[in-house]
Amino acid sequence: MRLPHTIPLSNCRPGEDCACGKTITLSPDEMAWTRQRNIWGTATWATDYGRPAAVESGNAEIKTHRLHMDRGFTRVFGTTKNSVLLAFALVGLINGAPPG
Numbered sequence: 001m002r003l004p005h006t007i008p009l010s011n012c013r014p015g016e017d018c019a020c021g022k023t024i025t026l027s028p029d030e031m032a033w034t035r036q037r038n039i040w041g042t043a044t045w046a047t048d049y050g051r052p053a054a055v056e057s058g059n060a061e062i063k064t065h066r067l068h069m070d071r072g073f074t075r076v077f078g079t080t081k082n083s084v085l086l087a088f089a090l091v092g093l094i095n096g097a098p099p100g
């Protein structure tokens with residue numbers, strides 16, 4: 001681009017076949033590990049894409065927004081006692097009861 005305007009920018013000759021301006025497409029089998037499983041924008045893709053967001057939304061409800069389940073949420077010792085109390089807390093969250 002810094003050469004004089006009289007020198008062409010490429011070695012292409014009009015009318016000859018070259019790769020300028022061509023779109024290179026790859027088949028789905030090439031580099032398949034980098035491709036999405038479903039076609040972008042379809043309902044299948046939207047369902048697949050929304051699943052992790054839904055799970056993280058549920059986790060946020062448990063940890064932050066409604067249940068505030070954090071260290072000290074239960075004040076008992078032992079896996080069995082904690083499991084029972086957490087089960088009741090999660091049932092209360094699912095049924096829409098206010099956290100207690």
Ligand SMILES: [Zn+2]
Nearest residue numbers: 012018019020
């Ligand atoms: Zn060209």
